[in-house]
Amino acid sequence: MKAIKTLILAAAVAAAGAAMAGDRLDAIQKSGVIRVGTPADYRPFAMDEAGVIKGHDVDVIQAMAAYAGWKVEFLKTPWKDIEAGIKGNRFDVAVGGITQTLARTSWGEFLPGYAPFGKVALVRKSDLPKYRTLEDLNQPSVRVIKNPGGTNEQFVLKNLTKAQVSTHDKNFEIPGLIAEGKGDVMITETAEAILYAKKNPKLGAAFINKPLTPVSEMGFLMPTDDADYARVMNYLWHLTQIRGDLSRAEAAWLK
Structure with missing residues (x-):
């Protein structure tokens, strides 16, 4: 029964994408691959461990991709190049402990925040x-x-x-x-x-009990060029919430 439900979900996501896909979503659907930029140097969110990238954000983006039937291609990207990578279509989403900021929302779009911090x-x-x-x-x-x-x-x-x-x-x-x-x-x-x-x-x-800054959150950062893609990504994020993937990642990496 679980396998049947998974197939139905994948078909629904694919059908929705085909019906209203923008250029980015269409490219991902055709290739079956979502390109994920990450510095891969920030424990516990994403860290390159002997050639294998691990962490909270890695687990979550892989769960999202699995729900859509996509594979994940990680592209290691220095922090200073994240903005250029988003704007230059080098990847489809950036993860790895990226702080949500007003400046970043001027050129990118965040999925819902997580891991509040100072x-x-x-x-x-x-x-x-x-x-x-x-x-x-x-x-x-x-x-x-x-x-x-x-x-x-x-x-x-x-x-x-x-x-x-x-x-x-x-x-x-x-x-x-x-x-x-x-x-x-x-x-x-x-x-x-x-x-x-x-x-x-x-x-x-x-300063753990009284951080140096007001509370902020992390977020997965996307380009703003395809509203259809953004809707699908928000839906996939929602699935990780209601099906426990986010909670499991938090327990494994942030506790």
Whole structure:
């Protein structure tokens, strides 16, 4: 019975797409492949582990694709190139811990938000007592390491103007640099800070109970060129909600 229901659902999605497909949806239906851009460097949302991309967002987008009968093609894309990738039709959706922002909605469209968070600081556990306020971070003696191209970089450049700021291209390597004493602070989001603090006993997450920013959410980011495609993607997202895929991904990666 479950197999029959799955076939009926796939046929319904395909029929709906055929009846009202825009160019993007039509291309996906014909190829049977949805192209997914991701930096793949942001635990626990999407991380390249020895050539296999894993994480919360990976599980969810694969579930969405399975409901539509599509395969997923992951395209590793640096944070700084996400906007160009969306605008340049290099992929159909971007995932991997992408913060919903007003600026991004000017050129892209988000699926419903998830994983509410605030900006926090990943530091050495021994230094936790030193960092109680934003001004404690914004000192000439504090070495901040940032990853280029995302909202964490924007926060650092706006708020930590007095600190020593350096850039490291590989986001997943920065926690190790902090632990080794090669930097003092990594600005990130709640989920990533908690994860790395649990994995490495030398690290601690500052401002967890009172983040440095108001609450925001993550979102899957799509182009705005095909309203039919957007409707189908929202429907597929809804299916992951009501059928438990989102809850399972959250339990596996965000708890």
